[in-house]
Amino acid sequence: MTSEVSQDWKSIVHRCFRCGYCKFTHSYSDFNCPSYKEYKFETYSTGGRMWLIYGLINNDLKWSQDLANVLYACPTCGNCTENCKFEKFKGFLVDIIEAARAEAFNNGFCPENQKFLLERTRNSNNYNPYGEKNSDNSELKKKYNLPEKAEWVYYIGCTSNYRQQDLRDATLRLLKKAGIDFTLIDEHCCTSPLIRTGQNEIVPDFINYNINQIRNAGASKVITSCAGCYRTLKKDYEKFGADLGFEVFHTGELIKKLLKEGKIKILSNYENIVTYHDPCHLGRHMDMYEVPRDIIKSIPGIKFIEMKRNRENAWCCGAGGGVKIGYPDWSVEISKERLEEAKETGATVLTSMCPFCRTNLSDANKKFNMGFEIIDLIELIDQLEIEVND
Amino acid sequence: MNYLNKDEILTQLEKISGRDFVSNKTGDLFIYSQDPGASESRPVDFVVLPKTVEEIQKIVKLANSEKIPLIPMGGGLTLSGLIIPVRGGIVLDLKRMNQILEINELNRYALLEPGVTTGMLKAYLSENYPELQPPIPDAPPSATIAGNMLIHGSGSLSQKYGCHSSMINGLEVVLPTGEIGKFGSCAVSEYWFSKGPIPDLIGLFTSAFGTMGIITKISIKLFPRPKFRDMIFGFTKGFSDLPKLMSKITFTELAEDIMIAKGDVPEAYKNFGMLMVYFAGNSKDEMEFKRKTIEKIFKDHKAQVVPLVGKARERLMAEPQYGAALAADWRKGGGFEYVGSFIPLEKIPEAIEKGTTISRKYGLLTSLLFRLIGRGHAVMFSVTFPFNRSDSKDMINTRKGLEDADKMILEIGGIPWKAELTGQKLILEKMDPNFKKLFNNIRNIFDPNGIMNPGNWEVQ
Ligand SMILES: Cc1cc2nc3c(=O)[nH]c(=O)nc-3n(C[C@H](O)[C@H](O)[C@H](O)COP(=O)(O)OP(=O)(O)OC[C@H]3O[C@@H](n4cnc5c(N)ncnc54)[C@H](O)[C@@H]3O)c2cc1C
Numbered sequence: 001m002t003s004e005v006s007q008d009w010k011s012i013v014h015r016c017f018r019c020g021y022c023k024f025t026h027s028y029s030d031f032n033c034p035s036y037k038e039y040k041f042e043t044y045s046t047g048g049r050m051w052l053i054y055g056l057i058n059n060d061l062k063w064s065q066d067l068a069n070v071l072y073a074c075p076t077c078g079n080c081t082e083n084c085k086f087e088k089f090k091g092f093l094v095d096i097i098e099a100a101r102a103e104a105f106n107n108g109f110c111p112e113n114q115k116f117l118l119e120r121t122r123n124s125n126n127y128n129p130y131g132e133k134n135s136d137n138s139e140l141k142k143k144y145n146l147p148e149k150a151e152w153v154y155y156i157g158c159t160s161n162y163r164q165q166d167l168r169d170a171t172l173r174l175l176k177k178a179g180i181d182f183t184l185i186d187e188h189c190c191t192s193p194l195i196r197t198g199q200n201e202i203v204p205d206f207i208n209y210n211i212n213q214i215r216n217a218g219a220s221k222v223i224t225s226c227a228g229c230y231r232t233l234k235k236d237y238e239k240f241g242a243d244l245g246f247e248v249f250h251t252g253e254l255i256k257k258l259l260k261e262g263k264i265k266i267l268s269n270y271e272n273i274v275t276y277h278d279p280c281h282l283g284r285h286m287d288m289y290e291v292p293r294d295i296i297k298s299i300p301g302i303k304f305i306e307m308k309r310n311r312e313n314a315w316c317c318g319a320g321g322g323v324k325i326g327y328p329d330w331s332v333e334i335s336k337e338r339l340e341e342a343k344e345t346g347a348t349v350l351t352s353m354c355p356f357c358r359t360n361l362s363d364a365n366k367k368f369n370m371g372f373e374i375i376d377l378i379e380l381i382d383q384l385e386i387e388v389n390d
Numbered sequence: 391m392n393y394l395n396k397d398e399i400l401t402q403l404e405k406i407s408g409r410d411f412v413s414n415k416t417g418d419l420f421i422y423s424q425d426p427g428a429s430e431s432r433p434v435d436f437v438v439l440p441k442t443v444e445e446i447q448k449i450v451k452l453a454n455s456e457k458i459p460l461i462p463m464g465g466g467l468t469l470s471g472l473i474i475p476v477r478g479g480i481v482l483d484l485k486r487m488n489q490i491l492e493i494n495e496l497n498r499y500a501l502l503e504p505g506v507t508t509g510m511l512k513a514y515l516s517e518n519y520p521e522l523q524p525p526i527p528d529a530p531p532s533a534t535i536a537g538n539m540l541i542h543g544s545g546s547l548s549q550k551y552g553c554h555s556s557m558i559n560g561l562e563v564v565l566p567t568g569e570i571g572k573f574g575s576c577a578v579s580e581y582w583f584s585k586g587p588i589p590d591l592i593g594l595f596t597s598a599f600g601t602m603g604i605i606t607k608i609s610i611k612l613f614p615r616p617k618f619r620d621m622i623f624g625f626t627k628g629f630s631d632l633p634k635l636m637s638k639i640t641f642t643e644l645a646e647d648i649m650i651a652k653g654d655v656p657e658a659y660k661n662f663g664m665l666m667v668y669f670a671g672n673s674k675d676e677m678e679f680k681r682k683t684i685e686k687i688f689k690d691h692k693a694q695v696v697p698l699v700g701k702a703r704e705r706l707m708a709e710p711q712y713g714a715a716l717a718a719d720w721r722k723g724g725g726f727e728y729v730g731s732f733i734p735l736e737k738i739p740e741a742i743e744k745g746t747t748i749s750r751k752y753g754l755l756t757s758l759l760f761r762l763i764g765r766g767h768a769v770m771f772s773v774t775f776p777f778n779r780s781d782s783k784d785m786i787n788t789r790k791g792l793e794d795a796d797k798m799i800l801e802i803g804g805i806p807w808k809a810e811l812t813g814q815k816l817i818l819e820k821m822d823p824n825f826k827k828l829f830n831n832i833r834n835i836f837d838p839n840g841i842m843n844p845g846n847w848e849v850q
Contacts, residue, residue, distance in 0.1 A: 014780040017718035017725055018426045020465065020532035028509025028531040029517070040439055040485060041413060042466070044423045051424070052417055052779075060420070067417050085712045086719050 004250030009096045014054045015089050018047035022093070025313050032083070033308065034334045035074045043070055046093055053100045059142055064387035067341060068109035069331035076196060076321035078284035080314050092161050092343050094285075099196025109200060111328045118199040127188040127206075128158040135161060135188035144172050149218035153246075155210075155233065157226035157355070158189050164355035170382035171225045171251055179263055180254070182223070185213040191283075192232040197322035197336070209241050214246055225251040225378050227281035227354035228320070234286065250282065251354050251378050252291045259298050266383040275347035276304070276377075277338060277361065278314035279354030292353050292377055299384065305345040308339075308390035315341060317352075319360035335364035339372060349373045394456055396435065403438055403480070406448045411439040412488065419822070422463075422474075422481045426718070427727035428777055428788045429471030436480045441487060443564060443606045445506075450568040450604070450729060453480065453841045455786055461843050462600040467529050470810035471728045472599050476845020482604065484534070490514055491607065497583045497684055498612045499559050500524065502604050504536040504674070505526060512709070515612070523547070523615035525554050528711040534655050536608045541630060541808045542597050544763050544770050546647040546668060546709060547613055547638070552764035554610075555596040562607035563595060566837035574609065582609030594832065597808070600843040602836055616670040618677050619646070622705060624688050624695040625662045629739040632663060639667060640766040644680045644688070646670050650760040654749075662740070665693060666706060694780040701805075716773060717757065723778025725790065728759075729813065731794035732771040733804030744798045745773045752791040771804065799813025814847055 022047050026031040032075045036045045044051065049071060053059035062239040076094045084090035104110055137156065138147070154202040155174060160168040175182050186212055191203045210233075210358045214285055224230050227250070258264040276296060280290045289311040296304050318324070318334025338361065342350050350365075350372045352358055362374045394402070395412070405410040413419075414436050423431040435458070440446050453460045459479025466473045466483075473481065488505035493515070500511065511524045527538050527545040538545075543554040551557065558584045560574025573592045585592055595602050626632060632650060639645050643773020648669040654660055665688070669680040688695050688769040698706065703711040717726040733741055738760055749756035757774040773795045777788040789812075796806045796813040800820055806813040818826060830849040836842075 014723040014778075015719060015722060017715060019530040019715045020467070020716065021530055022510055024531055025513075027513045027516070029513035030510065040411070041418050041421070041437065042483070043418045048421050051421060055420055058780075061416065064416065066415050070417050083716055089719065106788065134648070169816075235576065 001270045006201075009092060010057055012089060012092060012315045013050055013057065013096055014257045015086070016047050016050035017086070018042075018045070018051060019085070020047060020073040020358045022046045022084045022087065024083055025309060026083070032079045032313065032315060034077060034318055036125040036334070037353070038150060039073065040331060042205055043074040044073065046084075047099075049074065049097055049100075050093070053096060055105070056100070057229070063104065063107045063109055065109055065111070068104040068219040070194060071097060071104055072111050072114065072322060072326055073195070074321055075280070075316050075318055075323040077280040077316035079316070082284050098195060100197055102200050103198070105198045105200075109195065111326055114197045114199070114236060117193045117197060117322070117325065118201065121189050121191075121194060122342045128162060129189055129193045130158055130162045131164040137184040138186075140172065141184050144176055146180075148183065151219060152180055152221045152223055153185055153192070153214050153217050153219040154182050155187060155214075155222050155229055156184065157224055158185075159228070159359065160226055160267050161353040163375070164228060164358060166379055167225055167355050167358070167376045170376070170379040174255070174378060175223070176380050178258055179387060179390075183217050183219070185210075185217055187213070191365050192228040192236070193322065195232065195236050196320065204240060207237050207240055211237070211244065213390055214389060221247045222251060223249045223254055225353070225355070225376070228278040228356055231281040231285045234388045235316060249292070250288065252288070253380070255381060256291050259295065265387040265389070266299050266381070266384050267387050270299050270338050270380070271301040271303075272349045273303045273305060273345070274349040274351055275307050275342050275345045275351040276310070277307070277317060277342070277350060277357055278311055279352055279357045280314070280320055282353055283314055284381065290390050295377060296351070297365070299346060299381075305347055307341045307345055309341060315342055317357040317360045319356045330359060332364040332367055335360045336368050339364055339368065342372065343370065347372075349375060351375055351377045353377050400436065402452055403436060405451065407438050407440050407445050408454070411441070413437045413500045419711040422483075425466050425469065425471055425474055426725055426794065427465070427469030427471055427810070428725065428775065428785060429474055432474045432476060433483050434475055435477050435478050437483060438480055439483045439486050443562075443570065445565045445753070446482070446604055446606060447568045447570070449480065450566065450841075454568065455841050457839055458841065459461070459844050460604070460841050462504075462604045464534030465507065465532040467479065467533045468537070468808045470808050470809065470813070471812070472846065476811065476843070484536075487626055487711075489608065491518055492660060493612070494581075495522065497581065498522065499583055499609050500612055501582050501607060502512065502535055503607060504534060505536050507531055508533050508535055508538060508710070511736075511763075522612045524610065524612055525551065525557050526710060527554070528714045530712070530715055531710060534773060536605050539608060539610060540596055541597070542590060542607065542700045542716040544761055549648045549762040549765065550646050553611060553768070556764070557611040558592055558596070559611060561592055561595060561605050561609075563578070563603040563605050564840045565603045567577060567838070576609065577585035589848070599846045601833060601846055602842065616672050618672070618674070619668065619670040619707070620666075620677060620681070621698070622667045622670070622681060622684055622688065622695060623698045624665045624693050625659070626665060626693040627662055629742045631691055635687065635693060635734050636738070636762060637766055638687045638691070639684060640762065642683055643765075644669055644683055648762040650695065652746070652756065652758040652826070654746070656754040709782070717774050717776045720755065720811075721778045721784065723776070723780060723784065725779045726773040726774055726776040727792060729792050729799065730770060730807040731767045731799040732763070732770045732807055733799065733802065733806045735766050735769050735806060736770075737802050740802050741771050741804070744802065745771070745795070748773060748794050748798060751794070752787055754791070770807065791807055799814060805827055811845065818847070818849060
């Protein structure tokens with residue numbers, strides 16, 4: 001397994017024209033790149049970043065903290081990839097930013113705030129970016145009476161295990177209720193925060209470790225309720241040369257399947273006005289837009305209203321790409337814009353399918369007193385009465 | 391001569407516009423010292439993003455006392471380096487001044503700040519005034535309305551209504567001395583509805599490339615948006631009949647936009663011109679009538695109509711036509727520049743012949759485009775030069791090609807449009823000496839310290 005992503009990006013980065021389509025929504029109604037909208041200098045558009053990176057490769061520029069900061073002030077939400085008009089190039093934009101961050105790190109210019117992620121994660125007491133003592137999940141296994149080996153592994157992810165435990169518990173209850181043959185493993189961080197911030201040093205070891213744990217559990221399928229873990233397990237592990245040998249699903253996919261096959265049915269009414277926020281790691285990064293909507297539509301009594309910017313056009317919550325830890329104030333400002341948009345729908349409940357989005361949207365909800373109930377869709381389902389059919 | 395050192399100037403600018411909106415950081419200066427075209431990079435001292443007219447006035451006063459050049463910038467997308475300073479100085483990126491101040495539906499105008507982008511105005515009207523449309527170019531949506539109007543831009547309404555500069559009703563300008571000037575009906579009335587009837591000084595600011603002041607408000611004409619829009623696509627064999635064919639179509643008064651493209655690929659199409667005629671209407675019957683009438687003219691002139699479907703149709707119907715940007719990847723190199731020009735209609739065949747010769751001389755796939763302006767009163771003609779930014783030889787080749795194309799256009803009686811520095815020099819060489827003298831005198835009156843985008847339109 002290689003420890004670095006492909007170096008090809010150096011030979012294509014000059015192909016960005018800096019035409020600026022990447023800054024917008026589909027209809028051009030507004031700038032949809034959080035970084036450009038905040039910092040406003042052309043430097044902070046994806047085109048600006050591509051040109052800086054090319055300048056660095058070409059030795060027109062020298063690495064400095066200021067330049068590295070420009071590369072890091074981006075939640076890598078993928079709006080640029082979505083709106084770039086160059087089909088042969090657009091798919092690489094976020095990868096190039098991440099690869100350039102790795103160069104920044106190697107040159108000693110990873111910003112201080114983000115360095116914590118690596119320090120905490122590599123600490124053998126933690127193996128997670130929150131600096132919490134590692135949980136081997138044996139308590140949970142006991143509590144839920146889970147086997148040593150099973151068809152499925154529920155990969156909890158650090159945010160759900162150490163911050164959004166409600167989501168973890170809701171997922172566990174749902175899987176149990178639905179009679180899924182699953183177990184848990186002693187996880188290391190999936191390494192999403194490290195890859196996103198270019199700190200790839202320990203990534204291959206962690207990938208190996210997690211894959212071995214999953215294999216040892218005899219699982220052929222992995223499920224996760226975390227959009228970040230999902231993207232990383234499904235997309236990045238292979239990019240780092242790993243051979244998974246198992247399939248990766250988001251919990252939403254399993255719920256949708258069970259609903260469709262009639263294995264579960266939602267019985268109780270949920271009479272609220274609800275809107276849905278597309279997590280970037282699930283939407284633009286993984287193309288999963290309809291799964292959550294199909295689930296929502298199967299809930300009796302729900303009134304679902306879309307935000308103006310939805311699906312491929314969604315405004316990012318601002319937590320990704322190391323922005324939450326690197327730029328905490330700006331990060332919640334980005335979420336504030338999302339909540340203001342959610343207000344326009346008349347919804348009282350804002351749901352999503354990513355613990356990271358949930359954290360940031362909740363932080364903004366509290367800080368700006370926006371009065372929403374913010375809840376992960378899995379938790380929402382868990383609150384409802386469900387009929388299980390064999 | 392400068393009196394303050396750079397740090398002191400930075401401090402002054404920060405006092406005016408706030409620290410977050412002033413920069414002399416290496417990365418920012420690097421980006422603003424270039425544009426996506428083929429111009430060489432040229433140094434920038436500061437980038438400022440002002441928010442108000444008052445801030446701009448203060449910056450202009452500072453620039454006068456320190457004799458620092460000021461370069462106004464909208465989207466920075468002309469490709470001809472017009473927003474890259476020639477003598478250093480302050481780039482004024484106007485994107486924070488992005489308010490749509492008024493849409494006057496009945497009198498059909500929009501009053502805008504200079505940072506309003508073509509994309510945003512289009513989306514705003516579609517959502518709030520679906521019966522109106524703005525004149526926009528096929529430039530990427532971050533091009534500003536002001537930047538485009540000020541350079542004699544053109545777009546999908548230009549054949550019917552004229553080039554975009556002719557659609558300006560009024561301007562508010564921070565003049566190079568820092569005073570505020572109002573031009574057009576707004577100088578007399580609270581309505582920004584018309585250029586006249588007073589002496590028309592608005593022309594002093596169009597194609598001036600930021601040398602006459604900083605436009606802080608612009609009123610533009612809006613146009614009805616018919617319910618349906620469609621196009622006829624076809625080919626002509628040979629080029630000599632094109633002026634007559636085009637003229638015939640304009641005489642019907644039925645077309646919104648008329649374009650001709652000429653390429654070398656595929657080989658079999660080398661001697662063909664590709665025709666695109668756009669039309670619009672409010673009923674199916676009206677559309678049918680227009681289609682039949684225009685197609686008959688195609689037939690009379692032995693032009694073949696080809697039905698377009700799928701991605702090709704989607705691209706050509708898009709507003710803006712995003713396909714225009716894709717030339718930047720033809721040489722897998724992240725850029726292109728075109729010599730645009732205004733030529734008389736009768737010169738289309740000659741322009742095709744000479745444009746093709748130049749493209750081949752420089753080893754390029756020929757890519758020529760014509761867009762009729764104002765019912766055939768002029769034609770926008772362009773020769774496109776895609777390049778590979780990572781290949782310095784290719785860049786030199788491109789710059790030479792652009793110069794050759796400028797010369798060719800002047801030779802056939804056309805005028806390079808939004809010309810880069812070399813093109814401007816060539817135009818000035820051919821320009822009537824009295825025009826030049828008068829222009830220079832006016833410029834000196836407006837801008838006694840020569841602070842506005844110096845190096846452009848420089849009459850020696
Ligand atoms: C892919 C592509 C397609 C294009 N297609 C077209 C097309 O179909 N039609 C067309 O007309 N053009 C086209 N262009 C050219 C160009 O992008 C547009 O004309 C564009 O609208 C210019 O606007 P801007 O905001 O980018 O202007 P800028 O480049 O920012 O400015 C243009 C000039 O105006 C000056 N200026 C800008 N704002 C002010 C102000 N407030 N006060 C004083 N001076 C100011 C600048 O100093 C500069 O000299 C195309 C470009 C590209 C890249």
